[in-house]
Amino acid sequence: MVKIELKNISKTYDKDVTAVKDFNLEIEDGDFIVLVGPSGCGKSTMLRMIAGLEEITDGEFVMDGRLMNDVPPKNRDIAMVFQNYALYPHMTVYDNMAFALKMRKFKKEEIKKRVTEAAKILGLEDYLKRKPRALSGGQRQRVALGRAIVRDAKLFLMDEPLSNLDAKLRFQMRAEISKLHNRLKTTTVYVTHDQTEAMTMATRIVIMKDGVIQQVGAPKDVYDYPENTFVGGFIGSPAMNFFSGEVRDGEFITADGIRLPLPETKAQAMKAAGYGEGPVTMGIRPEHVTLEPPAAAGQSLAAVDSEVIVSELTGAETLLYSKLGSQELIARIDSGLDLRTGETVRLAYDMELAHFFDARSGDRLKLGEEAAISV
Amino acid sequence: MVKQTAAARPKLSKPKVSHFETIQGRRQALNVINWVLLAAGSILMLSPLWWMLVTSVKTMQEVMTYPPTFWPESWNWSNYMKTWEAAPFDLYTVNTLTITILVVIGNVFVNSFIAYGFAKVPFKGRNALFAIVLSTMMIPGFVTLIPQYVLFAKLQWLNTYYPLVIPAFFGSAFNIFLLRQFYMTIPDELIEAAKMEGASHFWIWWKIGLPLTKPALATVAIFSFNGAWNDFLGPLLYVNDENLYTLQLGLQVFKGQMSTQWNYLMAGSLLVLLPVIILFFFFQKYFIQGINLQSGGK
Structure with a gap:
């Protein structure tokens, strides 16, 4: 002992x-x-x-x-x-x-x-x-x-x-x-x-x-x-995607003005945490960006048209390099599809699983979802 | 048909060049030149040894003849027996061996221990101290000869082996430097691992340092052996009692004030030289390594 x-x-x-x-x-x-x-x-x-x-x-x-x-x-x-x-x-x-x-x-x-x-x-x-x-x-x-x-x-x-x-x-x-x-x-x-x-x-x-x-x-x-x-960027491979933008009217708006609606609970939690309006950084893991499927129950997907920059087949999955507006992103998708550079795909962001950080300090916004974990 | 086509094909004629213009030929020529030069050099280097050998078997009369002979009229091998009996060379051999062995032991262990400290034990002022140690190499030995003699006289060490042996147990800058360079090539992680496994610095040096620096230690041992065995000045200065004489001093019996018995002196010198030559043949590798270490190469 x-x-x-x-x-x-x-x-x-x-x-x-x-x-x-x-x-x-x-x-x-x-x-x-x-x-x-x-x-x-x-x-x-x-x-x-x-x-x-x-x-x-x-x-x-x-x-x-x-x-x-x-x-x-x-x-x-x-x-x-x-x-x-x-x-x-x-x-x-x-x-x-x-x-x-x-x-x-x-x-x-x-x-x-x-x-x-x-x-x-x-x-x-x-x-x-x-x-x-x-x-x-x-x-x-x-x-x-x-x-x-x-x-x-x-x-x-x-x-x-x-x-x-x-x-x-x-x-x-x-x-x-x-x-x-x-x-x-x-x-x-x-x-x-x-x-x-x-x-x-x-x-x-x-x-x-x-x-x-x-x-x-x-x-x-x-x-x-x-x-x-x-931590978000260091743990996980490929790294978490980060988008700078702001929150307004229950939506995350990227720096390029692309609107991603937030789930109701999340929007309210953010409001409660004092981030109902203003600049934040959104982080989302590559596996939480998918080719648009029909949203399952409880999922809150925001879909955006994006151009394929590169698609890398790693075996079981494909890494899709694209952009959200002007900000680069990587999505991890099933490797069944043959995607070509320049092709347009519709990518869905699972906003329920998106992370939000203070735009300046980079610290995670405390929205109450961590309550379950014990450190 | 076949014959015709063969005849029709233009012949590839070899250009006519002399053998020495081909790459192979040139290489051969270079080889020959190399061998000739090396042989000439070897003969030049070996000639004193040859001169010693032929002188040692000549009669005193033949030694003195002019012009000198390079091939003796008679080979008097009995000179060697006479030489050995002319003085108590058995005793001198024991004396010399005693001093030499002690000096080798001192040099190998003490210098290695000090070098380990300089290479692997961090302490304040280490580099400054090392620089001081190195600076002692810049002082010519003869400058300290008299003060050293006075010191040993005051310690009442005259006519003993102490002045010849004890200094070897206090480290020599050259050997410390040589061994430190070698220790630097041992990764620190090895020392750290041993530390974590419960070894003190002394044990790390003993169990890991010594075995891993064997080649460098061999070099130090050979240099020290050579130095102690061939030392003439030290015994001459500090030893008066004939029973304490070393071989190098013993050889002096053949050098009188009036005349020198060159044939016996050469026979004796050759005998004394023998162990050094044998040592060189067996440990040539380490001699060369030692020279490499001196020049900072590896």
């Missing part, structure tokens, strides 16, 4: 470069936290501060009630998997996995038991006598995981562990790490810039930008209710 509290943590380099600002997070036992954000957002720095490889400039890192700020990394009982695996090249797979246990003066039999067990979980039994250079990328990654597993540490840290693998292997290892977490239930903090990894693996996602947390939440909540335009 472990409980981790990160309170008001900041990291400043050379007194003026801030890498992490006022980071607050509580991590519960068994959590799989994914820190995600573009490069330079401070996610790796945050991880290294938890590891003890970077000093915490300000704030408190508490683990099971004990302040860890000044505890050296070797006494933190935290295992880490590095981006480049950081396997010791001169040691065999067995010795690599046994190193931490040897350092902690475990008995030989205990070491053997643990290493063999970890090797079995990871399918490395046949490679224990090999040196890392005689292994493939995926196998090295497994050894790196094995090194963490044998320690039975309180907390696992993983710093972009899949970024050196090719796409297919990454896909496979992603599932394996998830499986491993389900099996071991070790609390994990995982850093990545890949939103797909974040969405598929996390129990909770922490989205960061410029050293500041943008949103913390379960993958689905973050996807369905992004706190601001940054």
Whole structure:
């Protein structure tokens, strides 16, 4: 059982470069936290501060009630998997996995038991006598995981562990790490810039930008209710479409004057929130823009004629690049249709599922629909 | 019919060129020139060694003849036995080996430890300190000779091996530099991983640093061996007791004030040189690597 509290943590380099600002997070036992954000957002720095490889400039890192700020990394009982695996090249797979246990003066039999067990979980039994250079990328990654597993540490840290693998292997290892977490239930903090990894693996996602947390939440909540335009644009692929415009008379009017009527409840909620009239940014996911079908019950579709700029067949679906007025958009539609560039299609916007953000700050308008989610 | 068409086809005549105008020919010619030059260079470099060898088997009379002979009249291999018996060379060998081994151990471990610190342990003033260490390389050794002698005299270390051995345990700028360069190529993540796994810097150095820098350590070991084995000035300055003499000092018995027994001196020198030559043959790779490291290449 472990409980981790990160309170008001900041990291400043050379007194003026801030890498992490006022980071607050509580991590519960068994959590799989994914820190995600573009490069330079401070996610790796945050991880290294938890590891003890970077000093915490300000704030408190508490683990099971004990302040860890000044505890050296070797006494933190935290295992880490590095981006480049950081396997010791001169040691065999067995010795690599046994190193931490040897350092902690475990008995030989205990070491053997643990290493063999970890090797079995990871399918490395046949490679224990090999040196890392005689292994493939995926196998090295497994050894790196094995090194963490044998320690039975309180907390696992993983710093972009899949970024050196090719796409297919990454896909496979992603599932394996998830499986491993389900099996071991070790609390994990995982850093990545890949939103797909974040969405598929996390129990909770922490989205960061410029050293500041943008949103913390379960993958689905973050996807369905992004706190601001940054989160909306970052999570999800292809990214959410944003249109600037304004709200007037229960309609969203784009900057080009195209009118998209709002569902009654939404219009009223916006009015109640003080956005009944004035500039807002509308966000809508590509899958919520469709070729106009007859509206099903409860749906509120606004349809607009648009010209096809490019249509990309990805296999199961087609990505349709078009414009709403002068603003670019991507729609995700069924791939049954053969659409040609220049063709006009009628696109329907599911306004019930559209998101609205403050035009200036980019923050989500609180319309009461998030009430159901718990953060 | 077939014959006719064959005859009708215009013949492709090869242009007449001399062999040395073809690419292959030129390459061969270049090869020949290279070999000749290399052979000439090798003969030039080996000639002193040859001169030592022939002198060592000549009689003293033949050594003094003019013009000198490049092929001895008689090969007196017994000179070698006489040389070895002329002084307690067994003892000198043991003495020299003792000093050399201690110096090699000191140089390899201490310099490696210091270099690890400079490369992988961040601390305030690290770069400044490293610059100071490097600057000691700019001071010619002879400048510090007298103060050093005075220092060792005050420590009452004269006529002992301390002045020859102890300094090797305090690091040398050149070796530190060489090993630090090598350590820089080891990724920091490796050190960090070991830190997280519970190793202190000392253990990281011992378990990861040392094994991964083996090639550079071999270079340091060879250079130190060479230096200590061939050191003449150090023992000459600090050692007076004949029982403490090294091989290099021992060879002096053949150099009298009036005359020098060149044949014995050469025989002795060749014997003393032998371990160094053998070492070179086995560790040539590391010698060259060492020179590469010096020039900043990899």
